[in-house]
Amino acid sequence: MTGTDIPGITRNQCVCSPPKDAEPARSQLVVDHDAHMLVEEWRLHKFQSPIELSHKDSIHHDNFEPLELHGHWDDEGTATFTNTGKTAVLRFSDRAVPYLVGGPLHHDTYLFEQLHFHWSDDDSSGCEHIFEGMAYSMEVHAVHYNEKYGDFKTAADKPDGLAVIGFFLEATDNEDNPCFSEMVKGVQKITKINNSTNIAPDCLNWIKEEAQCKGYYTYQGSLTTEPYLESVTWILYPTPIHVSRQQVAYFRELKSTVCERVNIVNNVRPIQSPPGDKKINVIYARSHKQSD
Numbered sequence: 001m002t003g004t005d006i007p008g009i010t011r012n013q014c015v016c017s018p019p020k021d022a023e024p025a026r027s028q029l030v031v032d033h034d035a036h037m038l039v040e041e042w043r044l045h046k047f048q049s050p051i052e053l054s055h056k057d058s059i060h061h062d063n064f065e066p067l068e069l070h071g072h073w074d075d076e077g078t079a080t081f082t083n084t085g086k087t088a089v090l091r092f093s094d095r096a097v098p099y100l101v102g103g104p105l106h107h108d109t110y111l112f113e114q115l116h117f118h119w120s121d122d123d124s125s126g127c128e129h130i131f132e133g134m135a136y137s138m139e140v141h142a143v144h145y146n147e148k149y150g151d152f153k154t155a156a157d158k159p160d161g162l163a164v165i166g167f168f169l170e171a172t173d174n175e176d177n178p179c180f181s182e183m184v185k186g187v188q189k190i191t192k193i194n195n196s197t198n199i200a201p202d203c204l205n206w207i208k209e210e211a212q213c214k215g216y217y218t219y220q221g222s223l224t225t226e227p228y229l230e231s232v233t234w235i236l237y238p239t240p241i242h243v244s245r246q247q248v249a250y251f252r253e254l255k256s257t258v259c260e261r262v263n264i265v266n267n268v269r270p271i272q273s274p275p276g277d278k279k280i281n282v283i284y285a286r287s288h289k290q291s292d
């Protein structure tokens, strides 16, 4: 599959203007002809994840191709939500595989493997990455693998093997996020370890708005679970998606053991510091070219 000619897949289209106040205070503007050289060089330097992100310390890069998510919101096939004992994992089947192209992905196509969540025992510390010193209630990771390696397992230890899109979820006292309710209904059916349930195949539509309109941060890092392979192009969206405290609380009901005495209440890896005086190059890019 080439990833460019799958029928029946919807692609994202930006419906809003790029933010006017998004210029980093200390940015480097990378010119067009340097864009691909920068990606080559950037991929040589790998780091452990998660990390702290800051807008002012990011490299401002406006010359990537637009980052495109294809098929993630399609209402077809089967979506299966599973309690693995460590997190809740969503996988798709019987449908064209959603994929990512563009942005920092350097002409490669990355196919959707699974989506999972991180959370902790309180609403102010369940995310893995920290943005501008802020921690949020949950972080969701949509894991993709480079199509040229054929499958996730083969891709997982390659320098350009994986791409993960991450979003923050912020719990507030406000009403439930109605778009997130399909995930929450599902999570209540998988409290036992290794239990699975099918949910609506368009269950990721709560991510759509954030993924389509804003800029994102990208860096070369690692898996945040064992074996911590440094094979991930991270793509992180900074604006949190709002959900209710109760919606997050249902995730803490998941059991991590067969005896059902232990709940999954903290599946967050702490922030990793780069070795020595090495600096992590985090790039801030817009989802879509400003001029197009």
Ligand SMILES: [Zn+2]
Pocket (backbone or CB within 6 Å): 116, 117, 118, 141, 224
């Ligand atoms: Zn994760």
